Every structure is written in C-alpha cells, then in structure tokens.
Amino acid sequence: xxxxxxxxxxxxxxxxxxxxxxxxxxxxxxxxxxxxxxxxxxxxxxxxxxxxxxxxxxxxxxxxxxxxxxxxxxxxxxxxxxxxxxxxxxxxxxxxxxxxxxxxxxxxxxxxxxxxxxxxxxxxxxxxxxxxxxxxxxxxxxxxxxxxxxxxxxxxxxxxxxxxxxxxxxxxxxxxxxxxxxxxxxxxxxxxxxxxxxxxxxxxxxxxxxxxxxxxxxxxxxxxxxxxxxxxxxxxxxxx
Amino acid sequence: xxxxxxxxxxxxxxxxxxxxxxxxxxxxxxxxxxxxxxxxxxxxxxxxxxxxxxxxxxxxxxxxxxxxxxxxxxxxxxxxxxxxxxxxxxxx
Numbered sequence: 197x198x199x200x201x202x203x204x205x206x207x208x209x210x211x212x213x214x215x216x217x218x219x220x221x222x223x224x225x226x227x228x229x230x231x232x233x234x235x236x237x238x239x240x241x242x243x244x245x246x247x248x249x250x251x252x253x254x255x256x257x258x259x260x261x262x263x264x265x266x267x268x269x270x271x272x273x274x275x276x277x278x279x280x281x282x283x284x285x286x287x288x289x290x291x292x293x294x295x296x297x298x299x300x301x302x303x304x305x306x307x308x309x310x311x312x313x314x315x316x317x318x319x320x321x322x323x324x325x326x327x328x329x330x331x332x333x334x335x336x337x338x339x340x341x342x343x344x345x346x347x348x349x350x351x352x353x354x355x356x357x358x359x360x361x362x363x364x365x366x367x368x369x370x371x372x373x374x375x376x377x378x379x380x381x382x383x384x385x386x387x388x389x390x391x392x393x394x395x396x397x398x399x400x401x402x403x404x405x406x407x408x409x410x411x412x413x414x415x416x417x418x419x420x421x422x423x424x425x426x427x428x429x430x431x432x433x434x435x436x
Numbered sequence: 437x438x439x440x441x442x443x444x445x446x447x448x449x450x451x452x453x454x455x456x457x458x459x460x461x462x463x464x465x466x467x468x469x470x471x472x473x474x475x476x477x478x479x480x481x482x483x484x485x486x487x488x489x490x491x492x493x494x495x496x497x498x499x500x501x502x503x504x505x506x507x508x509x510x511x512x513x514x515x516x517x518x519x520x521x522x523x524x525x526x527x528x
Contacts, residue, residue, distance in 0.1 A: 223471060225483030266515040273508030276501050279451045284458035318500050320487035357439075379470060383477045396473055407450055414447040418440040422516075429523035 220287055221312070221330040222375065224323025231382045236328030239305070242336045246306035253299055260299075263430065267295030268307040270419060275311050279411055281404040289412035290371050292339045293364035294419055297346055297356075297435050301339035308335025333374035342367035356435050357421040364416035368409035372401045 227235070253260040274291030281287055291311075295304045309331045315321040322330045346363040350356075380394035423430060454463075474481055491497035 223483070224487045225485035226471060226474060229484060262515055262518060265511050269508040269511035269515070271508075273505050273512065276504040276508065278463075278501075280454040280463045282454050282457065284454065284461035284463065286463045314504060316487070317489065318491075319497060319504075320490040323485065323487060325485045379474065383474050383481070385477055393477060396477070397470065400470060400473065407454070411447045411450045414443045414450070418443040418447075421440050421443075423519075426519050426523045429519050429526055 221315070221322030221334070222326040222379065224316070224320065225325060226323075227326050227329055227378070227382050229325075231378070232325045232328060234328075235326075235332050235378065239309075239328045239332045239336055242302055242305040243309060243331075246302040246304070249300055249303045250306060253303070263298055264295075264303070264307070267298055267304070268310065270294045270416075271304070271307055271311050272314075274412065274415065275315070279408055282407045283404040285404055287401065287404050287408050289364075289408055289415070290334050290338055290368050291412070291416075292335065292371075293342050293346075293360060293367040293412075293416045296339040296342050296367065297360060297363060297420065301336075301343040304339040305331065305335045308339070329378050330375070333378060334371045337374040338367040338371035341370040350435075356424050357417045360420035361413035361417040363413075365409045365413040368412050369405060372405045373398065376401070 250264060253264065271291035271294075274289040276288070278286040278288050290308075292304045292308055295307055309327070312322055312327055312330050312334065316323050316327055316330075342363045345366045346359060349359045349362060354362075376394055376397035379397045380390045383393055384390045385392040385396065420435070424435075491500060
C-alpha cells in the first residue's frame with residue numbers, strides 16, 4: 197500500500213513537470229545586510245539549544261556520538277548530491293530528517309550549520325553573510341516542521357520507516373518554501389509586494405523540489421528501516 | 437532488506453528518468469536563477485559580499501563536492517559496520 201502511494205506520487209510529479217531550474221541556498225551577499233543580520237539573530241538561539249540537546253544526549257550515553265555522527269554524515273552526503281529533477285534542472289536534498297527523528301529538531305540546527313559552513317567556505321555555495329538565513333530555512337524551519345509531522349504520524353501509529361518518508365518530504369519542501377519567503381521578504385515586488393515575490397521565488401523551485409523531496413523521502417526511509425532492524429544495538433538512540 | 441533495495445531503486449529511478457525526459461537540458465544547478473530573479477525585481481541591487489573562496493572551475497568544484505560525499509559516506513560506512521558487528525555479537 198505504502199509503496200503504491202509512493203509510486204503514484206512519483207508518476208504524478210513526472211507528468212506535471214515543466215522547465216524552470218531550481219534555486220538552492222541564498223548566495224553570498226544576496227540578502228540586504230539588515231535581513232542577513234536578522235536571520236543570524238533568529239538562528240543563534242536554536243543553535244545554542246541544539247548544542248545543549250547534543251551535549252545532553254552524549255552525557256546520558258556516550259555512545260550517542262556514533263549516531264550523531266551518522267545523522268551528520270547523512271546530511272553531509274545528501275546535500276552533496278545534485279540530483280536531476282523532472283523540471284530539467286538539478287537541486288539537492290537536505291538530509292535533515294534522520295537526525296531530527298533521532299535527536300530532535302534543534303540538534304539538526306547544529307549539524308545542518310556545519311554542512312552549510314562547509315559548502316559556503318569551500319564551494320561558494322551559499323555564503324557566510326547568508327548563513328543565518330540558510331541555516332534558518334534548512335536547519336531550523338525544515339527540521340521543526342518535520343518534527344511536528346513525525347510526532348503526529350507516530351501518534352497515529354505509523355511505522356518508523358513510512359513515517360521517515362513523510363518526515364523527510366516535509367523537511368525538504370519546508371526548507372525551500374522558507375527560502376522563497378526569505379527572498380520575498382527581502383525583495384518584495386513593487387507591484388504585488390511580498391506575496392507576489394514569494395510566488396515568483398517559489399515558482400523557481402516548487403516542482404523541482406517535489407521530485408527531490410520524494411527521492412530524499414525514499415532514502416531516509418531506507419536508512420530508518422535499517423536502523424530499526426538493528427534497534428537493540430543502538431545505544432543512546434530511540435526514535436524519540 | 438528487500439524493501440530497502442526497492443526503495444533505493446525507486447530513488448535512483450526518480451533521479452535517472454528526468455535525464456531521458458529532457459534530452460537537451462544540461463540540468464544546471466542554477467542557483468543563478470534566484471540571483472536573476474532578485475535583479476529583475478530590484479534592478480539596482482548589488483551584492484555587498486562575495487565568497488571568500490570560489491572554486492576556480494567546474495573540475496575543482498566537482499572535486500570538493502565528491503570530497504564532501506566521500507567523507508560522509510566514509511562515516512556512514514563506519515557506523516553501519518560498527519552497529520552490524522555489535523548486533524551480531526549480541527545475538528551470539
């Protein structure tokens with residue numbers, strides 16, 4: 197049944213494709229300084245909260261380090277993969293859902309920022325001035341929205357693997373929706389304001405990102421399935 | 437495990453099928469498109485910061501991207517190995 201849903205979703209998005217490339221992280225210098233500072237200030241508390249969460253997890257069980265490494269590495273790999281999308285352009289997954297399920301959303305703020313920092317410094321992908329904004333979308337908004345979905349589906353009794361698919365899907369879509377919103381807030385259209393700008397920016401990635409989100413959902417589900425199978429050997433981790 | 441293989445194949449299919457749908461596309465990463473949009477909305481916008489370091493070309497960039505993936509994959513492999521060994525030992 198679940199496989200059928202996934203397959204139908206995939207087919208649906210292939211058929212509804214059009215050609216507009218994707219935006220990813222906001223480039224260096226492409227947010228006015230006021231907004232750049234604003235998003236840094238908003239993100240920092242989440243980063244500190246995340247540090248505390250991770251420290252608590254390690255204090256309770258030093259073995260948690262292993263799985264923190266796993267969650268970070270998962271996001272690291274996934275965000276390096278620029279995957280072709282149905283729209284004829286490429287974009288990349290965010291990989292934040294797995295860690296969110298294991299350690300909570302704030303933990304992913306820390307791990308996500310490490311990934312973003314690597315890409316900003318070495319790849320000129322994103323930037324330092326825009327790191328606050330990019331971290332807010334990918335490492336705060338995405339994980340927190342995903343976490344809400346995860347808890348809801350878990351309460352409804354959904355299996356961890358299937359749940360991971362939806363959690364990852366949401367993490368991805370919300371990340372890029374918030375990026376569009378950030379750009380729209382900083383660059384409202386003269387005629388239509390923030391809303392018109394938002395539609396413009398969202399239009400760049402909307403469909404591109406949906407096929408990526410499905411892809412990311414499948415990969416995260418596979419990882420969670422595997423971890424569930426070895427659940428008894430996982431120290432300091434439970435799908436909280 | 438069969439389930440996971442199916443998931444991987446599906447994920448691969450989602451990535452591969454677009455390549456056949458758009459024969460004439462280069463699948464550009466196009467972060468540039470948001471830039472273009474910005475300058476279209478606000479024609480006088482000048483980026484006020486530039487990247488400290490920028491890969492000189494596509495080759496170096498792909499080197500760094502594969503390095504990123506390799507480091508991540510290495511850690512994942514290490515963790516999977518550790519958990520597998522541990523779970524085998526616990527069973528016996």
